[in-house]
Amino acid sequence: MDRKTILTELKKVLAPYTENKEMLDGINEDTDLMRDLKINSANLVDIIIDAESTYNIEIDFDSADRMYKVGSCIDVIIEKMNQSA
Amino acid sequence: MRSTGNDIVALALVNNQRTGQFRFYSKILSASEQELYYQPEIQQLPFENYVWLLWSVKESAYKYLKRLDPTLIFSPTNIIIQHIVIPGVSFDEPVAAQWESTGKDDGLYHGKVVCGLRTLYFRAKINEAWIASVVNEDECFDDVSWGVKSINNAGYKYQSLEARLALINKLSELLPGDLRIEKSPVGYPVIVNNGEETGVPASLAHDGYFVAYSFVLSSDIVLA
Numbered sequence: 123m124d125r126k127t128i129l130t131e132l133k134k135v136l137a138p139y140t141e142n143k144e145m146l147d148g149i150n151e152d153t154d155l156m157r158d159l160k161i162n163s164a165n166l167v168d169i170i171i172d173a174e175s176t177y178n179i180e181i182d183f184d185s186a187d188r189m190y191k192v193g194s195c196i197d198v199i200i201e202k203m204n205q206s207a
Numbered sequence: 208m209r210s211t212g213n214d215i216v217a218l219a220l221v222n223n224q225r226t227g228q229f230r231f232y233s234k235i236l237s238a239s240e241q242e243l244y245y246q247p248e249i250q251q252l253p254f255e256n257y258v259w260l261l262w263s264v265k266e267s268a269y270k271y272l273k274r275l276d277p278t279l280i281f282s283p284t285n286i287i288i289q290h291i292v293i294p295g296v297s298f299d300e301p302v303a304a305q306w307e308s309t310g311k312d313d314g315l316y317h318g319k320v321v322c323g324l325r326t327l328y329f330r331a332k333i334n335e336a337w338i339a340s341v342v343n344e345d346e347c348f349d350d351v352s353w354g355v356k357s358i359n360n361a362g363y364k365y366q367s368l369e370a371r372l373a374l375i376n377k378l379s380e381l382l383p384g385d386l387r388i389e390k391s392p393v394g395y396p397v398i399v400n401n402g403e404e405t406g407v408p409a410s411l412a413h414d415g416y417f418v419a420y421s422f423v424l425s426s427d428i429v430l431a
Contacts, residue, residue: 171228
């Protein structure tokens with residue numbers, strides 16, 4: 123799965139947690155989940171759990187700490203998918 | 208440099224079923240905090256409230272420390288609550304439209320939180336609708352003001368505006384002048400009075416239909 127495909131899937135994971143749908147449509151790897159999408163920090167754990175289910179991966183504590191930008195979310199997802207392959 | 212950090216969790220937005228799942232709470236609670244819940248006095252608190260109380264304190268501590276170290280990354284399991292004192296009152300008291308700290312600890316959860324080499328102290332309040340917390344470097348919270356206000360619109364822009372308004376309204380009771388809030392490059396609020404930075408550390412939070420603020424106002428600033 124390439125980064126572009128993961129980004130498209132990630133939009134669906136993020137959608138329930140942001141009211142900024144216009145910004146969500148135009149996200150790129152530099153988009154910050156909290157600053158740009160106005161996602162409440164309390165929802166970050168929800169997003170991690172949803173990403174685990176969507177990609178059938180397990181995201182450990184250390185990796186979860188990196189998931190603040192779309193690009194770093196994609197990095198972690200690819201890393202974990204490769205580990206479980 | 209003094210700092211402050213606060214947080215609020217709207218309980219209506221909490222997914223209790225998900226909160227109770229190990230794969231969820233283990234991303235928030237450290238192993239020692241999972242053990243801490245089994246102390247009989249702490250088990251009076253429903254587990255989902257325990258998880259979100261600790262989340263809220265961790266958020267507050269992170270905001271406090273981020274002002275001192277702008278490179279800090281929020282890592283919930285590395286901010287560890289070591290001690291919690293449960294108040295001798297029920298957490299299901301009626302929800303007022305506005306609540307402000309009185310400086311007394313009656314009815315408040317309190318305890319100690321550690322992040323690396325830093326030790327901070329927290330106060331927290333829980334009712335039917337929300338969990339709010341604030342942290343301080345000192346066990347004495349005499350110069351820490353914090354409060355919660357309910358709002359009519361949970362849209363992000365409205366929440367943000369109302370949180371700033373609640374902070375300004377409370378501050379203006381104590382600091383005369385032309386008060387306004389600017390934002391630091393790191394993201395924390397900066398209080399400006401008559402065009403000059405006051406040096407009053409402040410923190411804002413919002414979730415759902417609630418906004419919250421904290422600030423530290425020492426007597427020398429009030430008298431200046």
